Amino acid sequence: MAAEPDPVTELDFLSFVDHAVRRASAELPVVDPEAMRLVLTLSRTASALVYDLESSVHRPRGLSWAGFRLLFVLWLAGPAEPKRVAELSGMSRAAVSALVNTLSRAGLVAKAAAPSDRRSIRLALTDDGHSLITEAFAAHNQREQSWAAGLTEAESGTLIALLGKLMAGAGTAKRRT
Amino acid sequence: MAAEPDPVTELDFLSFVDHAVRRASAELPVVDPEAMRLVLTLSRTASALVYDLESSVHRPRGLSWAGFRLLFVLWLAGPAEPKRVAELSGMSRAAVSALVNTLSRAGLVAKAAAPSDRRSIRLALTDDGHSLITEAFAAHNQREQSWAAGLTEAESGTLIALLGKLMAGAGTAKRRT
DNA sequence: CGCCGTTAATCAAAGATTTGACTATCCTAC
């Protein structure tokens, strides 16, 4: 790690990817640069996207990213049990449980007895919750559109298809329980 | 060693995206379904990817995802100040500060006086830190390769290019300070 | 009918992350 061949001082979050791939390949010949670049670009893009949506749309409305996802699932899947909400939103059951307490205290989500299993409960949006999620999602989608505007429709379709293929191909991908 | 494929959950997720897009479009005619599908697919794919890498590669080595990212940055950018590490790794300065304490206590990162600014410090990998990150990244990249294996080389290149374009087009994307 | 392994939700403790405040230092303009 002697000399720096690159002007490391001027890198930002995105262009660091180029530097990192070159550097890592040089230090570890076993590295597959293409796979590395793919994962790095994907995770950084997603992270920037989520951060932007959360800070510009949801925080101002008093929702965390997780809170938004939970309301979103209840909105589009209808009333459901915590277990199913956890699966669909990608959270742990404990996280759902804690988050539901918060959202319930805020009057956005209601708990009721589950139809046929007394261990479980049924979660549903309140009227306030429904109002909030529809309004918030409208703004959310506005912002999504300004992101998507950087791509043509064809490109957007290709990107979605490739992400789907990536996801499907990764049969080993574990989800949380 | 428990890397069990869970196709049911993944399919559940994929079909939820379809369902969600249809449902949201029906309830809110103003919604752009293509932008919605793009963001949903992207964030969910990235989330599955990160979760898989973290749980299969880094947790077993005692590293959190954030801890890995910090070591990764120091490894490839060389010794740097916390401010720059925060920029390159996408964390807040406070998070870097806290994380460096942990990693420093674990003997992976060393703090030293910054060359020319007495407000700042210089962070660097220790020998142990260097050993750990190279070993961990080798395993990390192995796993990346098994994800990338689902795509052809051409598809992978296209995907990277489209993500880059998406990121570049979103000039309004805010980064954290 | 009752035993017992599963499954669901929740709780508790530990760890992380964020925002905002605070201290120390830098540096430009007077």
Added chain:
DNA sequence: GTAGGATAGTCAAATCTTTGATTAACGGCG
């Protein structure tokens, strides 16, 4: 040279998330 604003790192409080344990309920099998 020095006053004032800007900048770096850290701390504190509030939130969230995760893991593991706990309580309650289900359901198959003798």
